[in-house]
Amino acid sequence: MNTDNSLIAGDEGMVLVSKLDNLINWNRKSSIWYLLFGLACCGIELMQTGGPRADIDRFGAVPRATPRQADLMIVAGTLTYKMALRAKLLYDQMPDPKYVISMGACATCGGLFQLAYSVCKGVDKIIPVDIYVPGCPPRPEALTEGFMRIQDKMMRERWAQKLGGGARLA
Amino acid sequence: MAANKQEEARNKSPTRQKAQELHALLAAKFGEAVELVDAVDPYTVVKDHAQFPAVMRHLREDPAFQMDFLRSVTGVDWPDDSIIESVYHVYSYRLAHAHVVKVRLPRALPEIPTVEGVWPTANWFEREAYDLLGIVYIGHSDLRRIMLPDDWVGHPLRKDYAEQEDYRGIGTTRASPLEAFKQMDLARKKARDEKGVVVVPQQSPIKPPEGWVSPKAKKGAAAEEAEEGEA
Known part of the structure; x- marks a missing residue:
């Protein structure tokens, strides 16, 4: 039980007393929109994760086809240097706060193709990564787990406190 | 004996006979400019590069060849011989036969006229061979890299390629x-x-549940009890 929240029986129904940050984060974690960004075979598993069986939509996560509307970038697949420049551009176009999941061995370190001249040795060479999901490719369950770790990370953040300077609202 | 049988079987192979047949036709027209190399699938090497465009156009337009489809243009690097080969696989849909033509180019400056005018599809194939092996196709309408970024250094399929x-x-x-x-x-x-x-x-950090005794400790306790019983 989170001690930050308390549920009180009021005269006309239940009242939830919480912190503004908890409320904001609760909303944020329940509507993570991720960028449609499949690069290789991991993209197929990413589609499966969005499909009816794993159904990542139950977390409120829906794919967006534009970085302007995305909170989360799932780098799914082998990243070549040519694509790395585009991936960096897409990341820069996403609005803050933004998160990155490195999905699979290739995105994490180059994987099977790390001795190839054209393959970038890990997406963390160009953009900061929050969660690494191992696998080749990871199963939808593994990606869902990584997704839930992003949710945990979101719940720990204190944006209202930071932006309000921690000052008491009048 | 076995080797002979193998050779016999190989000589009977219809694709092999067809390749030899097609080369004979080419040789009748171009003489010394072309040479047959007897591999598992024999192929033609164009020795006289000045004749190369004429040979390729002949392959496409001659009624005996009618090679209307350029399957692929690739390259092979032979650093020990200081040679880069440009390899052309051609096929005729009408006559259902195929042939392989190669040209051997000096490794220092591999240049050969383009066949884009004969088969337009050569445009992308030649860009690929240029990108990965650095073969220069003279007269190509748009000889840029096709797969690697434009500012890439070097041609990665050359055997002596060093990564930046x-x-x-x-x-x-x-x-x-x-x-x-x-x-x-x-x-x-x-x-x-x-x-x-x-x-x-x-x-x-995982603690065992209360009252849990490890099998090792149990064994020790049992031994002690047994000793007590004996005593």
Whole structure:
């Protein structure tokens, strides 16, 4: 039980007393929109994760086809240097706060193709990564787990406190 | 005996006979300019590069060939012979036969006229061979890299290709994760040697349930009981 929240029986129904940050984060974690960004075979598993069986939509996560509307970038697949420049551009176009999941061995370190001249040795060479999901490719369950770790990370953040300077609202 | 049988079977192969037949037709027209190389699938090498465009146009337009489809243009690097080969696979849909034509180019400056005018599809094939092996196709309408970025240095399918240290500031190497563990071990050893402290490995945070006795302890207790019983 989170001690930050308390549920009180009021005269006309239940009242939830919480912190503004908890409320904001609760909303944020329940509507993570991720960028449609499949690069290789991991993209197929990413589609499966969005499909009816794993159904990542139950977390409120829906794919967006534009970085302007995305909170989360799932780098799914082998990243070549040519694509790395585009991936960096897409990341820069996403609005803050933004998160990155490195999905699979290739995105994490180059994987099977790390001795190839054209393959970038890990997406963390160009953009900061929050969660690494191992696998080749990871199963939808593994990606869902990584997704839930992003949710945990979101719940720990204190944006209202930071932006309000921690000052008491009048 | 076995080798002979194998050779006999190979000589009977219809694709092999067809290739020899097609080469004979080419040789009748171009004489010394073309040469047959007797491989598993024999192919034609065009020795006289001045004749090369005429040979390719003949393949396409002659009624005996009618090679209307250029399957692929590839390249092979032979650093020991200082040669780069440009390889053309052609096929005729009408007559259902195929042939392979090669040209051998000096490795220092591999240049050959384009066949884009004969088969338009050669445009992309030749760009690919240029991109990966650096073969220059003279007269090509748009000889740029096709797969690698435009500012790439070198031609990666050459045997002596050396990877650059970085591409636009992105490093091209990654340390093995095992190195990190080795560093950790070294640091631990150093701390132990300096301070004389024995670093105890961290214990598992998972505690056994209350009243649980390990099998080893149970065995010991049973042995003690047995000893008591004897006494």
